[in-house]
Amino acid sequence: MTMATGFVALNASKQHQLNKSFDSGPITTIIGRQTIEYEHPTMFRRLKDCHNVEDLRLLAKQRLPGPIFHYIDGAADDEITYQRNTSAFDDCDLVPNVLAGVEEVDMSVTVMGQRLDLPIFCSPTALQRLFHHDGERAVARAAEKFGTMFGISALGTVSLAEIGEMISTPKMFQFYFHKDRALNDAMVQRAQAAGFNTLALTVDTITGGNRERDLYTGFTSPPRLTLKSLFSFATHPSWAMNYFFREAFELAELKDFVQQGSNVAVSIGDYFAEMLDPTMNWSDAEALRAQWGGPFCLKGIMSVADARKAVDIGADAIMVSNHGGRQLDGSRSPFDQISEIADAVGDDIDIILDGGVRRGTHVLKAIAAGAKACSGGRMYLYSLAAGGQPGVERALQNLKTEIERDMRLLGVSNISQLNREMLRHR
Numbered sequence: 001m002t003m004a005t006g007f008v009a010l011n012a013s014k015q016h017q018l019n020k021s022f023d024s025g026p027i028t029t030i031i032g033r034q035t036i037e038y039e040h041p042t043m044f045r046r047l048k049d050c051h052n053v054e055d056l057r058l059l060a061k062q063r064l065p066g067p068i069f070h071y072i073d074g075a076a077d078d079e080i081t082y083q084r085n086t087s088a089f090d091d092c093d094l095v096p097n098v099l100a101g102v103e104e105v106d107m108s109v110t111v112m113g114q115r116l117d118l119p120i121f122c123s124p125t126a127l128q129r130l131f132h133h134d135g136e137r138a139v140a141r142a143a144e145k146f147g148t149m150f151g152i153s154a155l156g157t158v159s160l161a162e163i164g165e166m167i168s169t170p171k172m173f174q175f176y177f178h179k180d181r182a183l184n185d186a187m188v189q190r191a192q193a194a195g196f197n198t199l200a201l202t203v204d205t206i207t208g209g210n211r212e213r214d215l216y217t218g219f220t221s222p223p224r225l226t227l228k229s230l231f232s233f234a235t236h237p238s239w240a241m242n243y244f245f246r247e248a249f250e251l252a253e254l255k256d257f258v259q260q261g262s263n264v265a266v267s268i269g270d271y272f273a274e275m276l277d278p279t280m281n282w283s284d285a286e287a288l289r290a291q292w293g294g295p296f297c298l299k300g301i302m303s304v305a306d307a308r309k310a311v312d313i314g315a316d317a318i319m320v321s322n323h324g325g326r327q328l329d330g331s332r333s334p335f336d337q338i339s340e341i342a343d344a345v346g347d348d349i350d351i352i353l354d355g356g357v358r359r360g361t362h363v364l365k366a367i368a369a370g371a372k373a374c375s376g377g378r379m380y381l382y383s384l385a386a387g388g389q390p391g392v393e394r395a396l397q398n399l400k401t402e403i404e405r406d407m408r409l410l411g412v413s414n415i416s417q418l419n420r421e422m423l424r425h426r
């Protein structure tokens with residue numbers, strides 16, 4: 001059955017069921033046996049009307065040239081893992097306790113020795129000044145305002161030094177292990193000098209994922225000027241003006257070392273294949289931990305065996321993550337995997353659930369299942385594209401409000417009271 005509706009407030013976690021409809025035109029979603037088509041709601045054109053991640057996603061889609069939107073929104077192969085990362089939460093129900101007398105709610109957590117006012121932080125993501133001209137500056141300031149951690153990517157577009165000066169709240173530097181050891185050493189030294197609190201080594205990008213949306217759109221970094229891309233820039237003049245007439249795009253920590261940090265357009269897949277070291281192993285990770293000397297995290301752990309090895313090499317945390325479904329399609333979702341890992345190493349290492357989080361209840365389910373905190377990428381990237389710093393603040397405020405409300409409804413006043421008794425898997 002197909003229904004044409006002007007406005008359907010989609011459950012954010014139904015976003016994963018969207019077909020790969022590129023750019024404008026009606027969006028199709030399948031709910032049960034019904035196929036629902038709806039037009040982009042014009043009421044989403046303002047930030048203040050965005051009440052959830054899906055609203056912000058639609059606003060981002062409206063504001064960004066197609067290739068850039070699909071770089072954020074897309075994932076690997078058939079995007080099955082990407083979809084499952086969020087839908088996994090739907091297969092688990094919450095069992096609330098009532099008459100619990102919840103007056104004050106404390107949602108703070110401590111992860112890797114860092115106290116966070118929110119139980120979710122901003123995962124490191126690449127190329128942020130492509131999405132909004134303020135890029136990492138906007139996300140860092142918004143994260144500081146909410147007292148949560150800001151993660152910056154090795155492929156960041158603002159320097160570590162500048163971020164270090166700008167915010168005083170916890171900061172994570174995400175490290176890619178390059179073939180060029182001098183580049184690796186320089187990155188570690190710069191992160192240390194800039195006062196970054198934690199270092200996360202990404203371990204799931206030994207090669208690039210097959211991101212087919214990027215193949216269709218021809219996405220490169222920086223954007224390559226072709227007839228097709230010029231058309232998409234021309235139809236998004238406000239983005240184009242900001243991109244072309246403000247500060248030049250660059251990969252701040254790579255630019256002095258390689259062509260890929262410059263204005264030569266490359267695909268992200270080529271960057272992974274050409275520059276990252278595919279021989280990276282556990283000894284390299286252990287040596288990096290020692291070189292860093294501070295709180296150290298492995299980002300992209302999925303198996304219990306690897307979680308145990310992370311403990312063995314002295315890591316302080318693991319991010320249970322499949323890179324937001326952008327690498328190995330068919331990989332299990334972080335939420336499906338979290339209890340197994342928590343049972344094995346939960347007492348020995350901080351476990352962070354990374355990926356798929358779109359609602360406050362997702363955060364609470366992940367923590368009840370054994371995570372210490374959550375992190376997410378798209379939950380703030382859509383909002384960065386939709387509205388810069390106020391957009392990211394909107395996204396974090398929406399999640400904070402949901403978490404606070406949901407804790408009250410669950411009958412808990414403190415994050416530490418969440419436990420498996422409150423979960424039932426269908």
Ligand SMILES: Cc1cc2nc3c(=O)[nH]c(=O)nc-3n(C[C@H](O)[C@H](O)[C@H](O)COP(=O)(O)O)c2cc1C
Pocket residue numbers: 071072073085123124125126153154155174202299321322323324325354355356357375376377378379381
């Ligand atoms: C546009 C985009 C760029 C990303 N860039 C990086 C990166 O440079 N380094 C990294 O370790 N992870 C990167 N990630 C993965 C995120 O850190 C995170 O694992 C993922 O977004 C979690 O899934 P979610 O978007 O569903 O929250 C990126 C994700 C997106 C969506």
